[in-house]
Amino acid sequence: MKRMFIGVVLLLAAALVARADKVYLKDGRSFEGKVVEETEDAIKLKMSKGTIPIKKADIDRIEQGTSPAEELETMLEALTPSNAQGYVEAAEFCAARGVGDGPTVERLANIAISLDPATCGRAQAAIGDWYSSKGNRARAAEAYQAAFTCDWKNPSLRDKYLKYRDTLVDQKKAQLRRLSESLQLTIDNRLADALPGLQASANAPGASLISTYAPGYANYAAFLADVRSRVPCKSCAGKLWLKCFACDGEGSFKCTVCDGKGFKETKKNGQVVDRKDCGTCNKRGKVSCQKCKDTPGRVKCPTCKGVSPKPLAVWDKRGLTAFRAAIDERLVGAVPADEQLGPKLARLGSTTYDEAFTEDGKLVYADGKWVKPEEKK
Numbered sequence: 001m002k003r004m005f006i007g008v009v010l011l012l013a014a015a016l017v018a019r020a021d022k023v024y025l026k027d028g029r030s031f032e033g034k035v036v037e038e039t040e041d042a043i044k045l046k047m048s049k050g051t052i053p054i055k056k057a058d059i060d061r062i063e064q065g066t067s068p069a070e071e072l073e074t075m076l077e078a079l080t081p082s083n084a085q086g087y088v089e090a091a092e093f094c095a096a097r098g099v100g101d102g103p104t105v106e107r108l109a110n111i112a113i114s115l116d117p118a119t120c121g122r123a124q125a126a127i128g129d130w131y132s133s134k135g136n137r138a139r140a141a142e143a144y145q146a147a148f149t150c151d152w153k154n155p156s157l158r159d160k161y162l163k164y165r166d167t168l169v170d171q172k173k174a175q176l177r178r179l180s181e182s183l184q185l186t187i188d189n190r191l192a193d194a195l196p197g198l199q200a201s202a203n204a205p206g207a208s209l210i211s212t213y214a215p216g217y218a219n220y221a222a223f224l225a226d227v228r229s230r231v232p233c234k235s236c237a238g239k240l241w242l243k244c245f246a247c248d249g250e251g252s253f254k255c256t257v258c259d260g261k262g263f264k265e266t267k268k269n270g271q272v273v274d275r276k277d278c279g280t281c282n283k284r285g286k287v288s289c290q291k292c293k294d295t296p297g298r299v300k301c302p303t304c305k306g307v308s309p310k311p312l313a314v315w316d317k318r319g320l321t322a323f324r325a326a327i328d329e330r331l332v333g334a335v336p337a338d339e340q341l342g343p344k345l346a347r348l349g350s351t352t353y354d355e356a357f358t359e360d361g362k363l364v365y366a367d368g369k370w371v372k373p374e375e376k377k
């Protein structure tokens with residue numbers, strides 16, 4: 001019976017974890033945590049550093065907290081299509097308090113815009129704030145751009161948009177610079193130095209142009225694979241074979257049965273009375289290493305599997321140089337704006353929103369789910 005009681009208390013404690021209660025003492029101090037247990041004359045307050053008992057006689061008052069998730073739930077339940085602002089406020093709440101998830105925030109913002117296009121600036125900014133708080137700068141920039149387009153007289157939206165746009169441009173410039181430098185190293189046949197940069201540049205703007213300038217490569221991946229196949233293996237320094245670690249390059253071990261002698265002797269009073277050949281090592285005094293038994297003492301390099309690199313290419317120097325020039329052009333800004341600024345917006349306009357989030361008609365929230373307004377009891 002006692003066991004069951006403890007179980008109930010633990011369950012209660014888990015349920016209360018989301019709440020932040022504030023306990024004010026008569027002496028002026030206060031503690032924030034969760035009241036996890038209450039008896040006739042004391043409570044137990046669970047805080048991040050541990051659980052403390054507090055006498056009720058010392059307590060002035062307790063303010064029961066509500067967790068942001070609970071608050072959001074209440075906000076969602078109160079939404080009605082006649083109040084577009086409510087959806088924006090819920091989306092802003094998610095971004096400000098870090099609750100909800102991306103699809104919820106996008107749905108809230110998009111419902112608001114579809115109900116009242118005038119909410120577009122705030123709603124898109126809420127999407128931007130949400131993704132910015134999650135470190136998704138590309139999606140944040142996109143949303144801020146949409147917000148600014150909706151409400152271009154709003155200086156705070158313009159600042160947010162510019163801040164993120166500049167970051168995107170900087171990121172892309174760094175990618176372009178790395179690709180350009182790595183290409184030059186490739187042309188100079190410094191492949192080991194070029195490879196890390198080339199590998200990191202697969203998604204650089206303009207990387208797919210390789211097939212235009214160096215038609216020998218169907219795409220960037222093919223170019224990368226070709227370069228990789230010509231770089232000597234680092235693990236074995238191009239030797240293709242490594243010393244066997246199991247036997248330290250010996251190819252065999254001393255036979256432990258005969259102690260390396262190849263035979264076994266039986267002695268009596270210091271006299272050898274019998275000598276038998278060792279069957280374990282077949283008289284050899286050593287047994288072969290199983291790791292390297294086909295190539296005693298050495299094993300194929302596991303990284304390159306013993307395959308030697310292809311000979312250094314006679315690169316399509318003209319093609320690669322032209323490719324590099326095209327990348328450099330992008331560095332100085334002679335490229336379409338959408339390539340510089342990141343993902344292109346599907347549509348721009350004062351009512352930009354994603355219909356996919358509203359076309360199912362699930363505009364209101366009930367019992368933890370999005371439902372059609374007529375389904376809400």
Ligand SMILES: [Zn+2]
Pocket residue numbers: 244245246247248249250251252289290291292293296297298
């Ligand atoms: Zn070995």
Ligand SMILES: [Zn+2]
Pocket residue numbers: 255256257258259260261262263278279280281282283284285286
């Ligand atoms: Zn032996």
Ligand SMILES: [Zn+2]
Pocket residue numbers: 233234235236237238239240241301302303304305306
């Ligand atoms: Zn190797």
